[in-house]
Amino acid sequence: MRVVGTTTHHEAKVVAEARPFKINELLIVDDPHQGPVRVEVVETGSINPHLPEAERGLGLVDDRTLSTLRALGYDLQKETYHVARVRALSELALPVAVGAVVRRPAFDEVQDLLMPGDPDRGFLLGVIRGTEDLLATLPERFRNVALLFDPGEDVVRLQSGVPFYLPYERMVDYPHIGIFGGSGSGKSFALRVLLEEVMAQGLPALVFDPHYELDFSQPLPGTEPARCTAFQGRFKVFELGRDAGIRFESLSTGELVMLLQAAMREWSDNMRHAVETLHLPGDSVTSFRERLHDLSAALANEREFKNLASAEKEVALPSDAAERVRLRQLTVYRQYAGANLLPSTLAAVVRRLDVLDRMGLFGSNLEQIERRLAEGQTAVVRGPLRPLNVFATYAVRYFYRLRRGYCEAKAGSRARTDDYFPPFFIVIDEAHNLMPKAVENEYAPARSLFREVATEGRKFCVQLVLASQRVALLDETITAQLNTKIILRTIRAQDLDTIERETDITRAEVARLPYLASGNAFVSSAILGRTIPVRIRAAWTRSPLAESPFAEWRRVRATAGEDLWEVIKDMDTIRPGDLLALVNACQARLGRPVRREELERALARWTQEGRLKAKPLKSLAGTLYTRV
Incomplete structure (x- = not known):
């Protein structure tokens, strides 16, 4: 393998006779001026002069590349050559030397590129593509540590390169x-x-x-x-x-604001103000919702509650449930009447709270x-x-x-x-x-x-x-x-x-x-x-969901009613008139509903599997099953 054509301080072209280049494989250019230069194949191609327009078929091959090939002694009229564009993996001060010999590296020559850091402190994610030729020099501890899965054939294969x-x-x-x-x-x-x-x-x-x-x-x-x-x-x-889930009683006001904001769209500053005003440390979902409802009901009848709140006398706890609710609403109104809250805002907060509760987040x-x-x-x-x-x-x-x-x-x-x-x-x-x-x-x-x-x-x-x-x-x-x-x-x-x-x-x-x-x-x-x-x-x-749904359907159909065999296997013969009694016996033994159609399908499948023999009975318009 040789460097051909025009080169730069970061790119070159390489030609080979033996076999095509693999995309992303690593090579070493033995540069007489800069020493070993590690490069990566970024584009590959092959030229065959016997085919029409072969010399112009790839962007990799130009007149300068062809003239370099001829100068190095390659006979383009007789052979097929493989060309690659390579990129230097480190910064170079000089262009890559034209005509320099190119070779494939041993693993220790590129280990720092492929395995930076300690492999024992790394995530083993897979195999580096284009490193198949390094397997021969790969240390034993890195062999077959990363198996490969072939989804097309649904099989696991051995490692084919350097682990990543x-x-x-x-x-x-x-x-x-x-x-x-x-x-x-x-x-x-x-x-x-x-x-x-x-x-x-x-x-x-x-x-x-x-x-x-x-x-x-x-x-x-x-x-x-x-x-x-x-x-x-x-x-x-x-x-x-x-x-x-989330323990509502442990929520801070800021956390509750964040959750309510995430519940639905169109969050507003008025809603934030309502939550920051009404939420108390240690509130439960019930107590917070109740406070919102009480204040909303009081604000909807503000004139009446304003008159009640202006009275200085304390109201005794009534015995009637409706009156107790009314007293509770009055207490909330007295506490928050000056907070400039609107019933519509409180209703919006309640809707968001209900959404979170229905999601099952609390508890x-x-x-x-x-x-x-x-x-x-x-x-x-x-x-x-x-x-x-x-x-x-x-x-x-x-x-x-x-x-x-x-x-x-x-x-x-x-x-x-x-x-x-x-x-x-x-x-x-x-x-x-x-x-x-x-x-x-x-x-x-x-x-x-x-x-x-x-x-x-x-x-x-x-x-x-x-x-x-x-x-x-x-x-x-x-x-x-x-x-x-x-x-x-x-x-x-x-x-x-x-x-x-x-x-x-x-x-x-x-x-x-x-x-x-x-x-x-x-x-x-x-x-x-x-x-x-x-x-x-x-x-x-x-994954527990890895099985194909169609394969799962076939498996379920093939094994439907298999638990009925525990009842059937003790019977030497099954006549058409026995089916109803068998259905009842299966239900009693298994503790689940069993239909006659399920039993008949199971009998037919067991016959196909050779567990039973079936003989049609013309007189009884049914089938006689005998155990094999």
Whole structure:
């Protein structure tokens, strides 16, 4: 292999005879003036002079390149040659020497480029594409540590290159991760792999799962079950409204304002004033709602209540329930009559409070989640998208303030051991719904909170991991703070423009994004200093929703009524007249409703499987079944 054509201090062209170049593979140019120069293949092609217009078929081949080939002794009339455009991976003072010999490196010659930092303190995310030739010199400890999943054939294959580690300890200086890709790109798979690595390293993570798929209890077929077993006890799934929620009595007025603002659109300063005026520390949902209703009813009949309030005498507690309510309303009116509140404003606050209550957010607390994070575990909170986003806004604010409070107290030498709260990851899928791009009149109450976490979280090591199918819809301020971006297949032009603008991915690599196979990605990271093409490794676990719905339907149909066999297997013969009695016997044994049609379908299936023999009975217009 030789350098040919015109070169610069950062690019050159290389020609080979033996085989084509692989995109993104690493080469070494033995430059006589600068020593070994490490380069990466960024464009490849082949020329065959026997085909018409072959010499002009590729932008890689020009007259200068052809003349260099001839000067080096290549016979373009007899052979096919392979050409690549390469880019230097370090800054050069001189142009790459024309005619210099090019060779493929050994692993130790490029290890610092492929594995910056300590692999034991890194997330093993996959295999670096274009490094297949380095397998021969790869140390044993790095072999077959990252299996690859083939979604087309649904099989797990051995590692085919150098494993890719993301050094997470460098995230102290270069925080936050974004995972972006369209439908079917492997985004959810990449997120699962990242969370497995977070658990393997024993790092705390707070995960919000709107798709009900981030469970790590089932091993991926073809992988080592022990890998899945190792995750048990390192994560806990919480159902929003049942295991996780918000204790209303613990809310500060500011937190309640934030929740009510997130509940519905068209929040106003009048509503904020109403909440700040009427909310009392320790209020329950019932007491706060009751106060809102009482004041609203009194203001609707203000003339009457104004006259009652002007009377100085104390009213005795009446025995009639309606009168007691009226007295309560009068008491609230006397207390807040001068607050300049309107019944319509109070009604709007009540509507928002009712929305939050119907979401099931109130009644539980964050104590169990806090305990899991303090123990270095992953807490996965599941729920419908909208309630989950409202809860996430509150939970992120709560835990972020815990961590920030500890760090600020530590800086002021005021921290106590029992005040410690660990650094943690905040993992949000479909993040563009929670923190959309800022446009006029856009409703996004959580955006300011996440902007603060994105810009200030580095100081406290609170790390965001944001996954989204629509990177263009994500807030630009937050996107700019994501120092590591994992880009999978993306098709929409708007998203491609954002990726090109927000990363160091080249235009040629952006052009490849719509055609990437599922699971292939570009990792653009300030930690690495360059973009690395990666094949995401096979996860050790699988989603509980991984089974094809059609395969699930076939399986359910094939096993429907299988529990009836426990009753049927003891019978030697089954006559048509026995079916009704059998249905009753099955219901009594199994404790569930059984229909005659279900029993008949099960008998027919068992006959096909060879467990029973069937003989039509013309006289009884039915079938006689006998046990084999």
